[in-house]
Amino acid sequence: xxxxxxxxxxxxxxxxxxxxxxxxxxxxxxxxxxxxxxxxxxxxxxxxxxxxxxxxxxxxxxxxxxxxxxxxxxxxxxxxxxxxxxxxxxxxxxxxxxxxxxxxxxxxxxxxxxxxxxx
Numbered sequence: 001x002x003x004x005x006x007x008x009x010x011x012x013x014x015x016x017x018x019x020x021x022x023x024x025x026x027x028x029x030x031x032x033x034x035x036x037x038x039x040x041x042x043x044x045x046x047x048x049x050x051x052x053x054x055x056x057x058x059x060x061x062x063x064x065x066x067x068x069x070x071x072x073x074x075x076x077x078x079x080x081x082x083x084x085x086x087x088x089x090x091x092x093x094x095x096x097x098x099x100x101x102x103x104x105x106x107x108x109x110x111x112x113x114x115x116x117x118x119x
Contacts, residue, residue: 002026002108004096009113012086016117020081022096022110030054032106033099034072034079038092038115045095049081053101063089086117 008020020036035050049070050059058070069082079096093112100106 004098004108004110006094006096006110006113009094009115011116011118013119014087014117016086017082017084018086018115020083020094020096020113020115022079024077024079024096024098027098027106027108029077029098030074031101033101034070035097035099036070036079036081037095037097038090039095039112040089040092043092048094051079083115086115088117091115091117 003025005023006020008018010018012018030053033050033052036048037045038048039045046061048061048064049068051070051072055072060068067083067085070079072079083090093114095112096110098108
């Protein structure tokens with residue numbers, strides 16, 4: 001049974017930091033591109049960051065560059081998103097996504113973790 005379980009969300013003041021985690025199970029983690037998406041109220045879901053299976057390549061939403069860092073630990077089947085210098089516009093539900101490197105139909109989503117940036 002495939003599971004992606006996010007954690008680490010919460011309320012933080014502007015300028016603060018959070019570290020999101022996504023623990024994966026039920027599939028071969030090292031064969032999947034892992035990504036973080038977010039969806040703010042009234043907005044479409046957008047890709048925030050992605051990392052290739054071996055961790056050698058990362059991509060970021062322009063507004064996240066220099067502030068967010070995606071990483072993964074294949075031994076722990078976990079992907080992380082370190083978020084620094086948080087802004088109110090980062091407020092959203094953050095979702096973990098797994099996408100197989102060859103079979104794009106094999107894609108999974110977590111349930112989301114809420115991040116609120118507010119003073």
